[in-house]
Amino acid sequence: MARLVVLGGGVSGHTAATFAAKWLGSQHEVVVVTPNSKWNWIPSNIWVGVGQMTKEEVTFDLAPVYAKAGITYKQAKAVSINPEGSESKEKPFVTVEFTSEEQAGQSEEIEYDYIINATGPKLNFGATPGLDAGHTVSVCTADHAVHASEELAKSIEKMKNGERQKFLIGTGHGMCTCQGAAFEYIFNIEHEINKAGVRDMADIKWISNESFLGDFGMGGLHMKVGGYAVSSKIFTESLFTERGVDWLIGAHVSKVEEGRIEYELLDGSTGEEEFDFSMLIPPFAGVGLKAYNKAGEDITDTVFAPNGFMKVDANYAAGSYENWKASDWPKTYQNPTYDNMFACGIAFAPPHPISKPMSSPNGTPINPTPPRTGMPSGIIGKAVAHSICDRILKGENAPLHESSMADMGAACVASAGKGFFDGTAAAMTVYPVVPDFEKYPGTGRDTDYTFGEIGLAGHWIKHILHYLFIWKAKLKAGWTMIPE
Amino acid sequence: MVKDIVRYPTPPSVEFATDVRQFDEALFSLIEDLKDTITENNLDGLAAFQIGSYFNVVVVKDENGEFLELINPRIFTTEGKVTTTETTAYFPGLSAEVTRYDKISLVYQDREGKQHSLQAQGALSILLQRKIDYTFGAHFLSKLSKEEKAKFEKKLEFGADVAISETCPTTFKRDYFPKIANIALIVMALLLVGSLFVGDKAILESMWSAQEYLFATVVLLNIVYFFYAHYEAKRYTSCISCQTGNIIGTMLVSIIKLILIMVISYFLINPN
Ligand SMILES: Cc1cc2nc3c(=O)[nH]c(=O)nc-3n(C[C@H](O)[C@H](O)[C@H](O)COP(=O)(O)OP(=O)(O)OC[C@H]3O[C@@H](n4cnc5c(N)ncnc54)[C@H](O)[C@@H]3O)c2cc1C
Numbered sequence: 001m002a003r004l005v006v007l008g009g010g011v012s013g014h015t016a017a018t019f020a021a022k023w024l025g026s027q028h029e030v031v032v033v034t035p036n037s038k039w040n041w042i043p044s045n046i047w048v049g050v051g052q053m054t055k056e057e058v059t060f061d062l063a064p065v066y067a068k069a070g071i072t073y074k075q076a077k078a079v080s081i082n083p084e085g086s087e088s089k090e091k092p093f094v095t096v097e098f099t100s101e102e103q104a105g106q107s108e109e110i111e112y113d114y115i116i117n118a119t120g121p122k123l124n125f126g127a128t129p130g131l132d133a134g135h136t137v138s139v140c141t142a143d144h145a146v147h148a149s150e151e152l153a154k155s156i157e158k159m160k161n162g163e164r165q166k167f168l169i170g171t172g173h174g175m176c177t178c179q180g181a182a183f184e185y186i187f188n189i190e191h192e193i194n195k196a197g198v199r200d201m202a203d204i205k206w207i208s209n210e211s212f213l214g215d216f217g218m219g220g221l222h223m224k225v226g227g228y229a230v231s232s233k234i235f236t237e238s239l240f241t242e243r244g245v246d247w248l249i250g251a252h253v254s255k256v257e258e259g260r261i262e263y264e265l266l267d268g269s270t271g272e273e274e275f276d277f278s279m280l281i282p283p284f285a286g287v288g289l290k291a292y293n294k295a296g297e298d299i300t301d302t303v304f305a306p307n308g309f310m311k312v313d314a315n316y317a318a319g320s321y322e323n324w325k326a327s328d329w330p331k332t333y334q335n336p337t338y339d340n341m342f343a344c345g346i347a348f349a350p351p352h353p354i355s356k357p358m359s360s361p362n363g364t365p366i367n368p369t370p371p372r373t374g375m376p377s378g379i380i381g382k383a384v385a386h387s388i389c390d391r392i393l394k395g396e397n398a399p400l401h402e403s404s405m406a407d408m409g410a411a412c413v414a415s416a417g418k419g420f421f422d423g424t425a426a427a428m429t430v431y432p433v434v435p436d437f438e439k440y441p442g443t444g445r446d447t448d449y450t451f452g453e454i455g456l457a458g459h460w461i462k463h464i465l466h467y468l469f470i471w472k473a474k475l476k477a478g479w480t481m482i483p484e
Numbered sequence: 485m486v487k488d489i490v491r492y493p494t495p496p497s498v499e500f501a502t503d504v505r506q507f508d509e510a511l512f513s514l515i516e517d518l519k520d521t522i523t524e525n526n527l528d529g530l531a532a533f534q535i536g537s538y539f540n541v542v543v544v545k546d547e548n549g550e551f552l553e554l555i556n557p558r559i560f561t562t563e564g565k566v567t568t569t570e571t572t573a574y575f576p577g578l579s580a581e582v583t584r585y586d587k588i589s590l591v592y593q594d595r596e597g598k599q600h601s602l603q604a605q606g607a608l609s610i611l612l613q614r615k616i617d618y619t620f621g622a623h624f625l626s627k628l629s630k631e632e633k634a635k636f637e638k639k640l641e642f643g644a645d646v647a648i649s650e651t652c653p654t655t656f657k658r659d660y661f662p663k664i665a666n667i668a669l670i671v672m673a674l675l676l677v678g679s680l681f682v683g684d685k686a687i688l689e690s691m692w693s694a695q696e697y698l699f700a701t702v703v704l705l706n707i708v709y710f711f712y713a714h715y716e717a718k719r720y721t722s723c724i725s726c727q728t729g730n731i732i733g734t735m736l737v738s739i740i741k742l743i744l745i746m747v748i749s750y751f752l753i754n755p756n
Binding site for chain 1: 506559560561617622
């Protein structure tokens with residue numbers, strides 16, 4: 001009997017674990033180690049953050065789902081991996097610390113035959129001084145989003161009482177990703193403020209590390225607007241103008257204080273911006289797992305990249321922008337040193353950004369880091385599970401399944417306001433996610449499959465997807481048929 | 485080398501607006517071609533797309549008439565809005581009122597790939613915004629207000645700025661006349677149907693006389709409509725729906741309906 005341990009029960013890990021359990025059957029064991037008792041459909045946190053959904057609507061208990069799937073569930077967080085075992089243990093193992101109330105403070109060493117690291121991001125609020133001090137809100141977790149919606153309600157109340165409010169939404173560091181989430185949040189806020197009848201009392205401003213509006217960490221994409229195909233820059237600029245949202249880009253937020261931030265721009269100049277309500281996405285890092293060899297020596301640097309994400313079969317020596325290739329991106333997500341170790345979703349270390357690298361004359365990098373959105377995270381999780389199941393069921397030499405982000409399309413629906421009749425969302429598809437400059441000279445993308453459009457239909461799709469993905473994650477009838 | 489300038493209707497394409505990654509001879513000769521074409525055509529600037537290249541390269545003349553080479557330019561701050569009349573080699577002979585930022589800050593790379601920054605205001609700022617839009621697949625049509633866009637699309641149709649001093653409205657005052665005539669026709673039809681249930685000769689007689697009055701009213705409304713519509717049409721030179729054919733057509737429909745109702749009424753309501 002083989003044991004697969006999946007670290008992290010988020011979008012990617014949950015997909016990997018549930019498919020692996022289905023494919024492996026009861027002959028083998030799948031263990032999920034994840035610190036939260038609930039699963040969260042993170043994209044809908046945006047609606048929680050504007051009070052349009054409750055926390056309960058976007059989360060559900062993991063234990064009954066894993067019990068149904070025959071998955072061993074450990075409510076714990078992984079702290080270290082011993083890929084060679086230890087002096088006292090022959091097999092590789094992972095050390096976990098339990099997080100549930102009943103087992104708090106306890107730890108366990110779980111042996112494995114295969115391991116998937118799907119621990120997602122550490123929300124690195126500490127990277128920007130003051131970003132972790134509670135002056136701003138976040139929508140990255142369901143609890144954060146509940147808090148954000150309470151703060152938003154207070155601001156709306158103040159505006160109703162005649163007090164002007166300044167909203168500052170965007171990224172809280174020069175090396176952030178997830179601009180898409182901030183984009184959704186700013187337009188959902190604008191929509192709610194409008195609905196509350198106090199739009200004229202609100203100044204809404206976007207701040208981000210993108211070098212052009214609509215970069216989204218992907219070097220932009222094409223949008224069809226009124227029959228014309230234009231860059232997402234043109235589309236986003238006109239959306240900002242239409243909705244009266246001001247913007248500042250190419251910005252690294254260097255300090256956050258009560259009601260104000262300081263920033264550095266791409267030309268090296270500095271400035272400050274005041275706010276009454278602010279949501280700034282933190283930069284992401286790996287969750288800080290350690291690795292030790294058999295002798296107990298620290299080999300974290302061998303297994304993980306300096307940003308804490310796990311090294312996989314990517315080309316980390318690609319060098320500068322002009323040398324970047326589609327083939328730099330990983331295909332199998334296997335760790336180069338330990339072949340029974342894989343990483344998927346946000347947890348794998350990307351070889352380099354997708355957007356053009358930029359920095360200020362002072363050397364401060366100011367560019368989006370590569371996003372790994374829900375769809376690629378799910379697809380990669382499934383491919384990795386497939387590879388491991390094949391190796392367990394067919395033998396150690398079974399070929400690995402490949403799913404490179406440079407060979408994969410992604411669809412994304414970005415909400416710009418929730419409402420049955422007046423909601424809007426921008427639906428975008430991009431192929432491939434990582435530009436392939438050799439295959440598609442120019443932008444590196446296939447324009448036939450890379451486009452977007454905004455409208456009410458997009459909102460309905462987004463809303464339907466919310467129910468569909470929660471249905472899938474709960475493993476209800478037909479879940480395997482629902483795409484990632 | 486002087487190149488042909490890409491003009492409307494060749495669409496700008498994001499497929500080609502791509503960042504320069506190799507700073508090599510091909511880039512240098514593209515920049516030289518842009519300069520030669522600017523000089524030859526006496527222009528103030530060109531984006532690479534305008535001479536058929538796919539790269540994110542812009543060459544403009546600055547306030548002193550010196551060439552400014554901008555590779556992979558990015559505008560990152562903006563201030564103030566201004567509306568000016570713009571022309572561009574892409575739409576020769578046409579102009580539009582475009583609202584843009586008055587002041588901008590941008591970063592760009594030079595031929596060696598070194599990053600520089602620049603602050604521009606007024607005419608240079610507007611020129612740079614227009615050229616950078618090309619490198620992202622857009623011309624100034626995507627920057628126009630709804631009204632200005634409608635006007636500009638008319639100009640495109642006619643191929644000139646002339647005679648497009650106003651746009652064709654979608655509602656006209658003259659439309660009130662056929663509307664009132666229609667209401668009168670509905671009342672006539674109702675009287676007609678109502679008469680089927682009336683046996684009393686006196687009532688039928690007053691119904692018939694009401695029908696006669698309504699008939700006269702509809703005829704009168706149509707005559708007034710004919711003259712007023714012509715008067716109104718003269719104020720909108722580019723208005724297709726103001727043509728005499730349309731006006732007569734509307735009148736004819738109304739008169740035919742009127743005659744039909746009146747003929748049937750003559751046999752059914754008229755007690756004499
Ligand atoms: C506000 C917001 C909105 C978004 N909207 C969209 C959208 O509309 N569309 C889209 O495609 N994507 C969206 N995304 C991105 C999407 O949520 C991510 O791509 C996706 O969640 C990544 O999946 P993952 O499994 O890698 O990470 P996660 O889903 O974050 O999962 C990681 C899991 O690992 C667990 N974990 C952490 N540390 C440890 C540890 N030490 N040991 C064990 N487990 C650990 C975490 O608790 C978590 O359960 C959004 C993201 C945010 C923040």
